[in-house]
Amino acid sequence: MSTSVSPSTVARAYRLVQPSCRPSSARLSNYLLGGKDHYESDRQLAARLLQVAPWLERAEDLNCRFAGYATAVAADRGVGQFLDLGCGLPRPFGLDLHEVALTYQDRVRVLYVDHDLQVIAHARALMNPGDPVVAAHLPADVLDVDRVLSCAAEVFDLGRPVAVSLHGVLDLCPDDGAVRAMLDVLVAWLPAGSCLSISHLTGDVRPEDVCHVAALYAEAGLPLRPRSRQEVIGFFNGLEVLDPGVTAISEQLRGALAFTHPPEVSAAWSGIAVKP
Template structure:
């Protein structure tokens, strides 16, 4: 298992987006500071977290069904079963998966829980998405970048303000990936319920976390130069491709899957 910092300290005095997400999903691997943020967020945030998780399940299953056997999941979060590798390896037992997150608590759980099937490989990189070159170099130990890879960045881009150039960060990853690779993205919407979005941003800000929700048009810019697959850029419950249609419900989460030409 790859890790830039084998056992970095866990700061329990400040909330972390990965642990807040775990709290929203009803997980137990978070701290009071994370729970406080989660409890003050509108109920739509909890709904969106579950919708995003379900989208990941459907998209991963579809990609594995398309023959993809390599996955790079950035912003992994605390493992919640079934995780990406379990879905992929159920369909492709030899699939190779690299998880990446910058929260030390994710590393601790990854070491114990992100266990591959015997025919496949599961690895973990402790790094920050803002350092794409470091992640790519570490991921090369497990993944073959000359073959298609599915890059998954879920629930993370809306924590990167424009000043941090998230589109350029994503482009660094896709430029390193072979044609026929895929990108799986989700993003919180600023143009669905502005009042709830502002409430979420305020509560995260109190915890020292910046939330940068974007419009559908702004989110679409992350896919420039890529080929968005059916059903397009839609809200999370609306994305299904060769899988049973999920229950349709209100959502403030945009998602899409795109192919690298």
């Protein structure tokens, strides 16, 4: 799980997939963030998406900022173990999760999980810094909770809190029952004092734009399931949601940004919660 992979291995992994392959959510996110790890199919889909929803680039940036903010909140509360579900590609600009955590903790343990083998190859090569970070990397679907938690039990000290990140991930899981079942198992497993942070696309704001975005995702063979604020609130059952509650990402970041964005910029709900 934690063995280092060289950049040449990453390159070989990429060559296994033809440039004509269908888009991936991780590479699409990388493109919207200004990165370089994407194919023509990703760029073509991004161009179509930005025609109907030009705010998506800013929304992706805010989601990335929220991921860093949520990590900082957990680390500042004394959490030094992190489970990043649907970790995506390394950030093209800015700090990855373990780097943010190290600004608050002397030592960090992190398990990066993603179903995309290319993502995991990149993570092993570029998000595996060594001491004082213990980094493990698991290729798995986030809904395969038994496999994820089995691996997590090998990486973490389960007598101490764990911070779990689900940022822009559950909206890629259209099966409501499977999502609820996964969260029930995950929350029951978490030690007291653990944190769960979630960001999730919604149609509550910009409903027409979000409908067009979902349709374009479906055309490209990618699942996308926007959910309401009430549905996202339900994801935190059994946990104590921190202020300001389940809100727009811009509201979560109000104190961290020099200026404020209206809720419709991100068209997403977000929250950070703690297990009592």
